[in-house]
Amino acid sequence: MAVNTRVPLIAGNWKMNLDHLQAIAFVQKLAWSLKDAGHDFTSTEVAVFPPFTDLRSVQTLVAADKLPLAYGGQDVSTQESGAYTGEISAAFLAALECQYVLIGHSERRTLHNETDEVVAAKVTAALKHNLVPIICVGETAADLELHGPSAVPVAQLKAALAGVDNAADIVVAYEPVWAIGSGQAATPDQAEQVAAALRLTLAEVLGQDVADKTRILYGGSVKGVNIAGFMKEPNVDGALVGGASLDITEFSSIVRFQKHVGL
Template sequence: MTSAGRRPLVAGNWKMNGTRSSLAVVESVRQGLTPELAERIDVLICPPSTLIASCVAAAYGSPIAIGGQNLHAKPNGAFTGSISAEMLSDLGARYVIVGHSERRAYHHETDDGVHAKALGARRAGLCGIICVGETKEEREQGRALDIVRAQLAIGVPKGATAADTVIAYEPVWAIGTGLTPTPKDIAEVHASLREMLDKLVGAEAEKIRIVYGGSVKPGNARELMSVENVDGALVGGASLVAEDFLGICAAYA
C-alpha cells in the first residue's frame, strides 16, 4: 500500500505491439508474480484489442487484470473500426486507458472527448485510466501544472470514484525517450493533481490512484514509485518484456 492506503497499480500498455506469440509474456508474468507481491499491488496488462480475449484466457485464475487501450464513447452504432466499453467488458477487460497522449496527438482527441470516454468506461463497469501530461515546450514555458490541471478538470467525470477512475501522469516528452522528470518534478505534479482532484470529487480524491508513466524501467522504478502521491506506474515498452515488467513490479517487493 502507499502511504495513504491506496493500493499500487502497475499497468503495462503494449500499444500497437503483439501477436498471439506475445501471450508468452502474459504467461511469464503470471509465473513470475509471487503471491506476496500480488497481495501488495494490482497488476494490469493492456494489449491490443485483437489480443484481449486471449490474454484474459491466459491470465484466468491469476491476479493479473487485462484492459483495453482505447474505446468509443457510445455503447454501439455505425462507428466502423471502433470498440465500445461494453465490448471490452464482454471480452473480460476490467480497465481501459483513456486519452493517452498518443491518442491526443495522432487522433486529435480532446479533453471533452476524454470526458465522454471516461463516462463510457464507467457505464460499462470498467475503470478508466485517464491520462494527462504536458509537452516539452509546455514544460519549458512553465505551463506544466496549468496544462495537466486543465486536462484533469475537463476529463474527470462528475462523481468519479476510486473504483472507476485512475489518473496517469505521463509527461509527453518522457514517453519512450529514455528521459524522466526528476522525483521533485513528479512530486510537484502529482501533488497538484491530488489538489485538483479534491476540488473535483471532494473526499474521494484521497482514494483515487495517480500513477506515473514515462520511461519507467526496472532500474528507476523503485525511486519513482517512492515519490509521494505516486501510486504505481503506467509502463510502455518495458511491459513487452516479462522480466522488465516484473522488475518494475518488484519495486514494491
Template sequence: MRRKLAAGNWKMNGLRAGLSEMQALAEAHATPTVDILLCPPATLIAPARVTLGGSPIALGGQDCHAETSGAFTGDVSAEMLKDAGARAVILGHSERRDLHRETSEEVRLKANRAQAAGLMTVICLGESAFQREATNTLDIIGAQLSLSVPDSSTGENLVVAYEPIWAIGSGQVPSPEQIGEVHTFMRARLEHRFGSGVGRSVRLLYGGSVKGENAAEIFSIPDVDGALVGGASLKAADFSPIVTALEEA
C-alpha cells in the same frame, strides 16, 4: 489505503505468440501485493484472459468509443472490451491526443461511457516539451484534469496517469521534484473537486521511460501510487522488476 498499481500499455504490439510473456509474468507474481494491469491490443484481450486463467492480473483496453454501439467502423465500445474480459481501459493517452487529435472533452465522453459499463478508467495527462519549457505545466495538467475526468468518478473507477509527452520512449525522466510537484497538484485538485474521501482514494500513476533501474526512486515520491509502463511492459523480464520495486516501495 490506496493499493499500488503497476499498469502495462502494450500499444500496437503483440501477437498470440507474445501471450507467453503474460504467462511468465503471472508465474513470477502469482500472489502480488500490488494490482497488476496489462493492456494489450484489443485482439488479444480474450485469448489473454484464457492464458492468465485464475491469475490476479487484470486486463484492459487501450481506448474505446463514447457510444455503446453503432456505425463506427473499426471502433471498439467499452461494453465490447468488458465482454472480451477487460476490467479497465486507458483513455486520453498522449499518442491518442496527438496523433488522433483527441480533445479532453472527447476523453471525458469516453470515460463516462466506460465507467457506466463498469470499467476502471485510466485517464492520461501530460505536457509537451514546449509547454514544460514555457513553465506552463500545471496550467496544462489542471485543464486536462478538469475537462477529461467525469463527475461520476470515484476511487474505484478512476486512475489518473501523469505522462509528460517529452519523457515517453525518450529515456528522459523528470526529476523527482518535478514529478512530485505535478502529483501533489493533481491530488489537491481532485480533493477540491470530489472531496477528501474520493480525492484521496484515486490512484495517481507516473508514466514515461519507467524501467527497473529507476522504478524504486520514482515510487518513493509522495502521491505516486504506481506506474503506467509502455515498452518495458512487453517482456516479463523487464516488467517484473518494476512490479517488484512497487511491492517494496
C-alpha cells in the same frame, strides 16, 4: 492528512506490439516469473493493456489459469454501438471482463486528434459499463516551457472529469509527453509535484475522499532502475509503463519495486 491505503498499480501498456499468440506466451511467462519471485499481487496490483485483438485470448488464459493479473483496453469509443467503423465500445470491453481502460493517452491525443471533450465522453462511456478509466494527462516540452509543469495536466484532468461523480473509481496517469519513449524520465521530484497538483484537483472537483483513494501513476521511460525513486513519493501510486512492459525481466523488476526500496 489521511492514511494512504492506496494499493500500488503497475500497468503495462503494450501499445501496438504482440499479437494474440505472443500475448498468450507473454502473459503466461509474466505470471510464472512473478509467482516464482514470490510477488504478492495484493500488495502491488499488476495490469496489462494488450491490443484489442489480444483481449479475448488474454481473458481466456487469465480465467483458465486463474492468473492474478488485471487487463484492459488501450482505448474505448465514446459511442454505445452503431455505424462507427473501427471503434470498440465499453460494453465490448466489459464483456471481455476488462477491469480497466486507458483513456486520453498522449498518442491518442496527438495521433488521433482526441480533444478534452472526446476524452471526457470516453471516461463517461467507460464508467457506464463499470470499467475503471485510467485517465492519461501530461504536458509537452513546449507546454512545460510556456506554462510550467502542472498547468496542462491539471486542465486536462479537470476537463476529463466533466461527467464523473464522486462515487466513481478512477485512476489518473501523469505522463509528460517529453518523457514518453525518450529514455529521459522525469525526476521523482517533478513527478511528485504534478501528482500533488492532480490530487488537489481531484479534491476540488470530486471531494477529499475521492482524492485520498484515487491512484495517481507516473509514466514516461520507467525502468527497473528508476521505479524506486518514483514509488518513494507520497502522491505517486504506481506506474504506466510502455517500452519496458514488453520485457518480462524488466517489467517484473518494476512490479517488484518494493525490493529496491526495502519495503
